[in-house]
Amino acid sequence: MRRIYFDNNATTPLLPKVFEAMQPYLLGSFGNASSIHQQGQQARAAVEGARERVAEMLGARPSEIVFTSGGTEGDNLALFGLVEAGDHVISSTIEHHAVLNSCKRLEELGVAVSYVSSGADGVIQPESVRAALRPETKLISVMMANNETGARQKVQEIGAIARVADVYFHTDAVQAAGKLAIDVEQIGCDLLTIAAHKMHGPQGVGALFVRRATLLRATQLGGRHERGRRAGTENLAGIVGLGKAAELATEWLAEGGDRRMGTLRDRLEQGILGAVAGAHVNSAGAERVPNTSNIIFDGIEGEGFVIAMDLKGISVSTGAACSSGAIEPSHVLTAMGLGGEAARGSIRFSLGKQNTEEEVEYVLAQVPQVVEKLRELSPVWAGKR
Numbered sequence: 001m002r003r004i005y006f007d008n009n010a011t012t013p014l015l016p017k018v019f020e021a022m023q024p025y026l027l028g029s030f031g032n033a034s035s036i037h038q039q040g041q042q043a044r045a046a047v048e049g050a051r052e053r054v055a056e057m058l059g060a061r062p063s064e065i066v067f068t069s070g071g072t073e074g075d076n077l078a079l080f081g082l083v084e085a086g087d088h089v090i091s092s093t094i095e096h097h098a099v100l101n102s103c104k105r106l107e108e109l110g111v112a113v114s115y116v117s118s119g120a121d122g123v124i125q126p127e128s129v130r131a132a133l134r135p136e137t138k139l140i141s142v143m144m145a146n147n148e149t150g151a152r153q154k155v156q157e158i159g160a161i162a163r164v165a166d167v168y169f170h171t172d173a174v175q176a177a178g179k180l181a182i183d184v185e186q187i188g189c190d191l192l193t194i195a196a197h198k199m200h201g202p203q204g205v206g207a208l209f210v211r212r213a214t215l216l217r218a219t220q221l222g223g224r225h226e227r228g229r230r231a232g233t234e235n236l237a238g239i240v241g242l243g244k245a246a247e248l249a250t251e252w253l254a255e256g257g258d259r260r261m262g263t264l265r266d267r268l269e270q271g272i273l274g275a276v277a278g279a280h281v282n283s284a285g286a287e288r289v290p291n292t293s294n295i296i297f298d299g300i301e302g303e304g305f306v307i308a309m310d311l312k313g314i315s316v317s318t319g320a321a322c323s324s325g326a327i328e329p330s331h332v333l334t335a336m337g338l339g340g341e342a343a344r345g346s347i348r349f350s351l352g353k354q355n356t357e358e359e360v361e362y363v364l365a366q367v368p369q370v371v372e373k374l375r376e377l378s379p380v381w382a383g384k385r
């Protein structure tokens, strides 16, 4: 059966050019970048080349890039590396759990955390961030784009607030990298997290931008790798893959790839809204990354929809996380004010560079049938009519 993958916010397929770039470093050129012999030197050169590509993508200096094992580690390093007991942190209710659960642990360690709420559109208002500032505020951590709704956050305004208040600003750009142009100078952030696997690079590798002169404590201790900011032998092939993915993303954005992707996403979204009654877009009023569409289908359970689509060879996802057998509605959608029923009936369609117009048309042909079938079986929907 053919498979169509519309769950690119979960992870993306490797681009063949990324795979080709990585291959030599898994086989012949396998050296440890800390070794002084020839294989070590080749590995070091490859790591530093990748660092330059990542720095270019972010408008940063190569020395400001710290390679990590992905988005979760980058977020953890940013928060735990900067903040201490007695400090105050401002974050938001719509962050990824990599930030939210780190904030919860910080609270247990004696850090005060304010969680700023988004509006119904899933956007954090910079004024709410400003209002939460305290004399002891050390760090603001607000994401660049939300992983569930795609809503872009006003990071430039928040960066300006942080600058004036002389507070560090971290942004989780895991869902923005490769989809939007990023310039750390324009944003005015001190720390920024990316993950390779959300931009057609390999899983298990990422980077944290750490602005020069930021006093970041390493949280993973060992050797002096990454200028003492992250111990552990570098993931050579992974880092090379991240570097290649960054280079390709930079080219793709320069060629207007983001606009083409936005057109495809809009075709999908408009097609669904036109064909299915009782369908609404989450964060419709917000600026969004070009690949994401999160749609509430009245009267359906998201899990049922995902399974029915899977049986048709189509991968999509629900924002709901399954914990201890109960389906918890998404914390992001709930924080935006959606009730449990709407949050549970929300489906995330997220496109990648590999998706085509023809795939969008195929999915559009399937969605109305799947929704109709699920509604026939739904006591909630039956009650509505």
Ligand SMILES: Cc1ncc(COP(=O)(O)O)c(C=O)c1O
Binding pocket: 009, 010, 069, 070, 071, 072, 073, 075, 096, 098, 143, 145, 146, 147, 172, 174, 175, 195, 197, 204, 206
């Ligand atoms: C916004 C955001 N931050 C952090 C992460 C965690 O990244 P990783 O899976 O690379 O640890 C994700 C992954 O879904 C994400 O979407």
